[in-house]
Amino acid sequence: MENLNGYLVVSAILFAIGTIGVLTRKNAIVIFMCIELMLNAVNLTFVAFSRHLGHFDGQIFVLFIMTVAAAEAAVGLALMIAFYKNKESISVDDVNMMKW
Amino acid sequence: METLFFAIVSLVAIISAILVITCKNPINSALSLIMTFFCLATYYVMLDAPFMAAVQVMVYAGAIMVLIVFTIMLLNIRVNATQKHSHRILLGSIIGFFTLINTIVLLVKSQAAKPVGPFTGDMIRNIGHSELIGREMFTTFLLPFEITSILLLVAIVGSVILAKKNI
Numbered sequence: 001m002e003n004l005n006g007y008l009v010v011s012a013i014l015f016a017i018g019t020i021g022v023l024t025r026k027n028a029i030v031i032f033m034c035i036e037l038m039l040n041a042v043n044l045t046f047v048a049f050s051r052h053l054g055h056f057d058g059q060i061f062v063l064f065i066m067t068v069a070a071a072e073a074a075v076g077l078a079l080m081i082a083f084y085k086n087k088e089s090i091s092v093d094d095v096n097m098m099k100w
Numbered sequence: 101m102e103t104l105f106f107a108i109v110s111l112v113a114i115i116s117a118i119l120v121i122t123c124k125n126p127i128n129s130a131l132s133l134i135m136t137f138f139c140l141a142t143y144y145v146m147l148d149a150p151f152m153a154a155v156q157v158m159v160y161a162g163a164i165m166v167l168i169v170f171t172i173m174l175l176n177i178r179v180n181a182t183q184k185h186s187h188r189i190l191l192g193s194i195i196g197f198f199t200l201i202n203t204i205v206l207l208v209k210s211q212a213a214k215p216v217g218p219f220t221g222d223m224i225r226n227i228g229h230s231e232l233i234g235r236e237m238f239t240t241f242l243l244p245f246e247i248t249s250i251l252l253l254v255a256i257v258g259s260v261i262l263a264k265k266n267i
Contacts, residue, residue, distance in 0.1 A: 003106065005144065008207040010110050014117050014136070016200035021121035023192030029126050029172055033133050036164065039115060040140050043156075045155035045207070051147045054217025056236045059152055063237070066159050067248050073257035075162045077171045084175050 007048035013042035018061075028080055036091040039069050106146065113139035126172045130165060137161040146222055153167045 013015060021034030043062045050058030080090055087094050112135065137160045144153040224232065227263035237245055
């Protein structure tokens, strides 16, 4: 546990890849998976800093992030299924029902 | 030795993360994402956090990814190969590149404080990671832990209502 910078660089790369995926893909489920990837990159930063600083606060926070991600997965996928029942598609280009 | 292992795991994690956003088929993306999650669990073991690695494998690679793969299989999405918005990919790549530069500069150049906390590597190995985590969670972070249960209850109610009738 000497190379804190290595973990931080890997975490930054994973976060950037997740950002590119959210901005470029159209499938809503793939966008959802990219959001999970970004959350995991942040988790890696939390655990690396927690180990480096000798506090457990970051790891407790990672557990809370995992809880929020699980709740988000349940509600988000239920929303996608409900949307697919209406429109027969989950492309984000078709999600414009609330557009003025 | 540890540096070489770190490099190999990093290579696998980054390549599978790139595969997540480049694969046409969502199932392939999901399988690559599972690979990335396992690499992150390996990082947690290298960071003296075995409980986090176990939770990562069980919650992320187990529960959440099963839910996502189940939804992909259920919806039976046709693979739409027409990528005609090339400016979207260019713009997204540029923004992602600047995000990468920004986060690397912020994370690496920031002066992390010296290790001041009470938990050292020897202490974690002697007492046990799970016991230390549990002690912290049920004393200092007891109120957020209880609020988490309300969040899960709301998620259950919301998904049941969304799945029940025609929205």
